[in-house]
Amino acid sequence: MRIIGLAGSPRQGGNSELLLDALLAGAESRGAEVEKYTLNRLSIRGCQACYACAKTGRCKQRDDMDRLLPALLAAKVWVFASPVYWWGPSAQLKLALDRMFPFCHPPLLGRVQGKQAVLITASEDKPAAAAPHLRGMMREAMNYLGVEWAGELLVQAYKKGEVKNNPAALAKARKLGQKLALGSGL
Ligand SMILES: Cc1cc2nc3c(=O)[nH]c(=O)nc-3n(C[C@H](O)[C@H](O)[C@H](O)COP(=O)(O)O)c2cc1C
Structure with a gap:
């Protein structure tokens, strides 16, 4: 089982990244191969x-998506972490x-x-107030791609690293990682 985590915050050691790290550590502890970008x-x-x-299956631009797209293709589970x-x-x-977007078209769609x-x-x-649109957007996007929604962890935290004071949230992240590694989510 290969799990890829995308840390979307510009804050190193920010709340979403700490939760992502906890999830990936949980997954690793149950034998998953994990990778974080x-x-x-x-x-x-x-x-652009x-x-x-859509025509060739390949983006015209040459940048770090050249390594991110193959890494996403190689993983079974995608974990998106964002403020x-x-x-x-x-x-x-x-x-x-x-x-x-290349994933929206054959041959990569399949x-x-x-x-x-x-x-x-x-x-x-x-x-409940802050995240419904982000959650809805990601759920719709994954549904469009035929990617199963396997879990979510929406946490209230403001200052950098504040989530360290929320052991319950970190434990939930670890547990979710363990479940994913064993082939189940939610
Ligand atoms: C540009 C910007 C926009 C933000 N917008 C919101 C928002 O709409 N709702 C909210 O609850 N918090 C908002 N925040 C606060 C962050 O979501 C919060 O600090 C979060 O902990 C950041 O996560 P991170 O530590 O993973 O970067 C915003 C922060 C920034 C810098």
């Missing part, structure tokens, strides 16, 4: 809407998601169907 450190340009990928910014994802996550996705969010406000 910090999107803020990658060079990813915005989708040229639709070349809530303006009720939506971080710009870093949105850039990567837009560049996953290769992502049946994978699983998980969302982790951190927000200043309570998740």
Whole structure:
């Protein structure tokens, strides 16, 4: 079982990243192979809407998506971790998601169907108020790709690293990682 985590926050050691790390550690403890990408450190340009990928299966742009897309294809589970910014994802996550457009077309569409996705969010406000749009967007996007929704962890936390004071949330993240590694989510 291979699990890939995308850390979408620009804050190193931020809340969503700490939750992602806990999930990945839980998964690893149950034998999963885990891999983490910090999107803020990658060079990813915005989708240019040229639709070349729809015709050829490959984006015209040469940047770090050249290694992220194969890594996503190689994993069974995708874990997206993002702060809530303006009720939506971080710009870093949105850039990567837009560049996953090759997955919307054959032949790659068939290769992502049946994978699983998980969302982790951190927000200043309570998740019920802050995260429904981000959650809805990611659920719709994964549903469109035929990727199964395997879990979510939406946590209230504001200052950098504040989630360290929330052992229950970190334990939930670890537990979810363990479940995913054993082939089950939610
Ligand atoms: C540009 C920006 C926009 C934000 N927008 C929201 C928001 O809409 N709702 C909210 O509850 N918190 C918002 N926040 C607060 C962050 O979601 C919060 O600090 C979170 O813990 C950041 O996660 P991180 O530590 O993983 O970066 C915003 C923060 C920034 C910098």
